[in-house]
Structures are given as C-alpha cells and as structure tokens.
Amino acid sequence: MVSVAEDHLLGLNPDARLVMYGQELNAESYAICKADMLIKGQDIANIIFGNTLSADGLIGKVFDYMLSNPPFGVEWKKIEVIIRKEFLEHGYNGRFGPGLPRVGDGSLLFLLHLISKMRPARDGGSRFGIVLNGSPLFTGGAGSGESEIRRYVLENDLVEAIIGLPTDMFYNTGISTYVWIVSNRKPAARKGKVQLIDASRFWQKMRKSLGSKRKELSPAHIEDITRLFGEFREETRDGVPVSRIFKNEAFGYRTITVERPERDADGKIVVGQKGKGKGKPVPDSSLRDTENVPLSEDVEAYFKREVLPHAPDARIDHEKTKVGYEIPFNRHFYIFQPPRPLDEIDAELKACTDRILDMIGGLTK
Numbered sequence: 001m002v003s004v005a006e007d008h009l010l011g012l013n014p015d016a017r018l019v020m021y022g023q024e025l026n027a028e029s030y031a032i033c034k035a036d037m038l039i040k041g042q043d044i045a046n047i048i049f050g051n052t053l054s055a056d057g058l059i060g061k062v063f064d065y066m067l068s069n070p071p072f073g074v075e076w077k078k079i080e081v082i083i084r085k086e087f088l089e090h091g092y093n094g095r096f097g098p099g100l101p102r103v104g105d106g107s108l109l110f111l112l113h114l115i116s117k118m119r120p121a122r123d124g125g126s127r128f129g130i131v132l133n134g135s136p137l138f139t140g141g142a143g144s145g146e147s148e149i150r151r152y153v154l155e156n157d158l159v160e161a162i163i164g165l166p167t168d169m170f171y172n173t174g175i176s177t178y179v180w181i182v183s184n185r186k187p188a189a190r191k192g193k194v195q196l197i198d199a200s201r202f203w204q205k206m207r208k209s210l211g212s213k214r215k216e217l218s219p220a221h222i223e224d225i226t227r228l229f230g231e232f233r234e235e236t237r238d239g240v241p242v243s244r245i246f247k248n249e250a251f252g253y254r255t256i257t258v259e260r261p262e263r264d265a266d267g268k269i270v271v272g273q274k275g276k277g278k279g280k281p282v283p284d285s286s287l288r289d290t291e292n293v294p295l296s297e298d299v300e301a302y303f304k305r306e307v308l309p310h311a312p313d314a315r316i317d318h319e320k321t322k323v324g325y326e327i328p329f330n331r332h333f334y335i336f337q338p339p340r341p342l343d344e345i346d347a348e349l350k351a352c353t354d355r356i357l358d359m360i361g362g363l364t365k
Contacts, residue, residue, distance in 0.1 A: 001067050002047070003037050021046040023057045053109050054079035056095070062119040066128035068110055072173060073133055076106035083109065099148035107136045108149045111180065115158065118184050125185025127160070134176055134329070137162075142255035142292075142324025150325040154194070154248045158182050161195040161229055164329055166203040171211040176200070178329065181229070189232060194251070196244045198333045199225050244332055251327050252295035256303070257320035259283040260313055269313075283317070292324070 002022045009016055020042065024030040027049070034044045048057030053076065076083060080103055087096040095116040101108045111130055118126035140146030153159050160181040168174045202225060203215040217225075228235060228243045235243040261281035262270040270282045293302045299316070307314050339345075 001069065002033065003040055003042055005065075005067060006042065007040075019043075019046070021048075021058055021061065021063065023048040023050060023052050025049075025051050051079065052113055053106065054082045056113070058117070061117060062123075062126070063117050063128075064119055064124065064126055066114050066117060066126070066130075068114055068128070068130040070107060070110035070130070070132075072175065072177070073105045073107060073135060075104055076109065077103050098152035099145040101136075101140070101145045101149065105135055105139065107132050108146060111136065111153070111182075112149065115153070115182065118182075121184045125183065127181065127183040127185065130180050130182070131165075132178055132180060134178065137178065137327040137329050142253070142322035144324075147324040147326065150327065151252070151323065153182065154251055154325055156184075157186060157192060157248060158184060159194050159248075160186060160190055161197060162327065162329065163197040163225060163229070164200050164333075165217075166200050166215050168212060168214040169203075169216070171213045174212045174214075192248055194246050194248060194327075195229065195232060196246065196327075196329060196332055197225060197228050198242050198329075199228075201242075240335055241333055246332075249295045252323060252325050253292045254295065254299060255322045255324055256291050256293055256299060257317045258289045258291060258303075258307055258311070258314050259317050260287040260311055260315075295323070 002020050006018055006020055009018060020037075022033065024033060024047070030047070030049045034047055037044050037047070046058075050057050052070075083096065083100065086094045087100055091097045095113050096109065098112060111132070114128050114130060118128070136146065136150075160183050162181070163179040165177045165179065167176050169177060199217075199221070202217060202221040204218050204221070206214055206216050232245070233243065234241070234245055260283065262284040264270055272278050272280050272282050291302070291307065293299050299321075303314075303316055
C-alpha cells in the first residue's frame with residue numbers, strides 16, 4: 001500500500017516531496033513490504049515492525065495522508081491492559097480518549113489511532129482512508145464505547161464519506177466492507193455533512209478466484225466511485241440510490257427510558273415511602289422500556305405521539321437519557337419491493353399442487 005501510494009502520487013505530481021512511513025505486525029508482510037520498497041529504490045527507514053495498538057512505533061508523528069487496512073473484527077484481549085492503561089492515564093491526550101469498543105472487535109481502535117496521527121487543521125490538516133467491516137457502523141447502543149467513538153468523529157465533523165464495497169473483495173473473507181474517508185480539512189460544501197456511497201454493485205468477476213476474493217473493481221468502477229465522491233451530490237440509477245448526503249446529526253439519537261408505575265392488587269399506584277422516591281410512584285421494572293428518538297426530533301413531542309396513546313400512565317426518566325450515534329448504511333439504500341399479488345401466488349401454488357397430484361396419480365397406475 002505504501003509503495004503503490006507513492007507511485008500513484010508521483011504520477012499525479014512528479015515534483016511531490018514524499019516521505020513514507022508505516023507499521024506492520026505480521027512478520028511476513030513486514031518483510032515483503034521492505035523488500036518491495038528496496039527493489040523500487042524507496043526508503044525503508046520509517047517502516048516499523050510491531051503492534052500498532054499496543055506499541056505505537058510512530059509516537060508524536062503526524063501525517064498529511066494515511067491508508068490502513070486493519071484486520072476485521074480482531075480481538076484485543078491480549079493487549080487489553082495496555083490499551084486501558086493508555087485510555088485511563090492519557091484520555092484525550094492519548095489515542096483512545098473518545099472511548100473503547102468491546103474487546104471482541106478492535107476495528108474502531110485503528111480508526112482512533114489514525115485520528116491521533118492527523119496533522120492539525122491549523123497546520124494544513126489531514127485525510128485518510130481506512131477499510132472496515134460493517135460492525136463499526138452500528139454495533140453498540142447509546143453510551144457504549146462504539147457509540148461514543150462514532151459520536152466523537154461525527155460531532156467533530158471528521159467523516160467525509162463512507163463507501164460500501166461489494167462482497168468477496170478480500171482474500172480471507174467474503175463479508176461486506178466499507179471505506180471510511182476521514183478528514184479534518186473538509187471543504188466548505190462538505191462541512192457538517194456525510195456522504196454515503198453504495199458501490200456494492202460496482203464489480204467484475206475475477207478470471208481466477210484467490211481464496212475468498214472473487215470480485216474486483218475495474219478501472220472504470222474506480223473512476224466512477226471517485227467521480228461520485230468528487231462531485232458530492234446525490235445520485236440515483238435505475239431507481240436505486242448510489243450516493244446520498246446527510247447532516248451529521250441525522251445519525252444521532254437519544255435513548256429515553258420510559259417508566260410505568262407499579263400497582264398493587266387493587267390496581268392502585270404504589271408510592272415510595274422513603275428516600276428520594278418518597279411520595280412518588282414506584283416504577284415497575286417489568287414494564288420499563290426504552291425508545292430511540294432522533295436528535296432532530298423533540299423528545300416530548302415524540303413521547304406524546306408514540307408512547308402516551310398506548311401507555312397513558314408512562315413517564316420519561318430524564319436522568320437515564322443517553323445520546324447515541326449509529327450509521328445504518330444499508331437502511332439508507334434499501335428499496336422496498338412489494339410482494340406479488342396473492343392471487344398470483346395462489347395460482348402458482350395450485351399449479352404446483354396439481355403437478356404433484358398428477359405425479360402421484362402416475363405412480364398408482
């Protein structure tokens with residue numbers, strides 16, 4: 001990735017002054033990288049061996065552009081002590097201030113690592129691309145580590161675009177993947193907004209599969225995706241959207257806790273007898289529920305419209321309200337396909353049943 005990126009940039013600007021850096025955990029990949037760069041006459045002094053998350057080999061460095069393809073859904077239990085120590089001791093002065101994802105999936109730790117390496121906007125800013133699986137888009141409810149990380153990047157207006165790629169694009173997995181384009185130097189037109197591009201239909205079949213990799217992007221597909229990103233506008237093809245633009249707050253919501261009072265055998269509301277709850281209705285934990293209210297909507301108006309008609313005795317416990325963020329990528333590109341008419345389905349079932357009866361009749365002759 002490093003050497004190909006250098007070749008590409010020099011192709012765009014032969015006079016560009018480039019200094020390449022990188023870090024790799026896998027010993028074989030590390031050796032291949034350095035060997036490839038040596039053959040091409042590139043400087044290998046800044047290619048570091050080691051775990052990016054637990055042993056940052058580029059402390060204090062910031063960069064103009066970055067690329068990363070971290071392992072999907074990697075568990076970080078073996079380095080949990082180191083990561084949590086940095087989180088607790090350094091907070092936002094370290095790499096993981098916004099929060100920590102669940103131990104079973106460290107994808108968002110790599111995202112935070114790259115964010116910590118961005119050149120400050122006052123010094124020219126930075127942009128990077130990182131390939132992630134689908135879980136960082138929506139895993140974790142309001143208040144979770146994943147949600148807090150999404151909240152941080154969206155409220156700080158760092159996400160330019162997310163591009164959904166086809167399945168079967170990588171050697172070791174066939175899952176859907178997404179490219180996040182992150183920048184702290186957004187142009188004026190992109191400020192406060194996120195572009196979602198569905199490129200899942202942009203692929204051609206490979207002549208020979210390589211493990212799970214059966215599809216690839218042609219140069220025309222890459223050019224098309226690049227154009228969609230560059231033009232920064234919504235676009236639909238054959239009635240199906242391929243590019244959509246949203247305000248950052250469109251991905252935020254408040255999780256409200258809805259309480260209903262406990263009642264005695266006679267149906268009367270039970271009232272607290274001591275403490276802060278004295279004289280107040282005692283909430284019935286078995287009837288407790290939560291609702292997700294979009295940030296763009298008034299909580300009280302939502303509550304009156306969606307909850308009170310069904311539970312007139314309900315109330316909101318505002319002390320338990322949490323703000324969350326998720327990016328339901330597929331939902332924004334979903335096109336409802338109405339089911340076939342019932343008479344058409346019935347006719348098809350009858351034809352199938354008649355064929356089976358005819359076959360059974362043939363066996364009894």
